[in-house]
Amino acid sequence: MPLAGSGVPAAVAVDLGSACTQVWASRQGSVSAATGDSFDVAGGLVRRGHILDEAGCIALLHDLVRRFPEPIAAGGVVVACRPVQATMTEQYALRRVVSAVFVPSRLLLIDSVRAAAMGAGAAVGTRLIVDVGAQLTEIALVDHGRVVAARRIDIGIRDVSLGAPVDLLADIVVRAVADLRGAIGIEELAFPVAGGMLLVGAGGLHPGLSGRLADALRVPVRCAASPRTAAVNGAGLAAMSVLRHPAV
Secondary structure: OOOOOOOOOOEEEEEEOOOEEEEEEOOOEEEEEEOOOOOOOOOOOEEOOEEOOHHHHHHHHHHHHOOOOOOOOOOOEEEEEEOOOOOHHHHHHHHHHHHHHHOOOEEEEEEHHHHHHHHOOOOOOEEEEEEEOOOOEEEEEEEOOEEEEEEEEOOOHHHHHOOOOHHHHHHHHHHHHHHHHHHHOHHHHHHHHHOOEEEEOHHHHOOOHHHHHHHHHOOOEEEOOOOOOHHHHHHHHHHHHHHHOOOO
């Protein structure tokens, strides 16, 4: 059943991850739950950014919104995180899932790396953002909130937990940064790399990853204060901004 109700339209943020799904609502905070068993080869409801079970994701989101103290009225503004370089098929699936649950008046999709930069207070200036999730790693050059160039890799902290060396993950990130440098030019990437890297996602909590990245790239690596929630918090800020706009 679609979400229904009356009241003040809410700003809502959704981060449908491979291991954890988070929902933030204005005036109510956030709730989260496991998307599925991220250690299962089948990948649960979402695998490496691909929604495998739309009905299951809808049911999970319905369960999450019921945990809020107050119902979320239909007709609000929803901003949902999407993996960087998401295909149209991935985006359509995400739109169907979120629309079925929240029945929004406005539904916007935002790149997870861009949302994470906003949520970590790093949206101003040019930043190199690395979002290491459970099954997906996203590397992006973000300039004043705009993704200039990005890479998406099907490896994450889950793979390290299953036995992949953390050095392998770090080496893949380093190669992706080098690929970005070659794609957009050394001048554009030199400043943000010299200024350091911002690490978000579950990888921000790994005890050895930031150090290995710093050693390999020879730049400082800063972990967001709340790396797991940076993306949904940033999406929440974006939703609030849209909701307050006079045209909405």
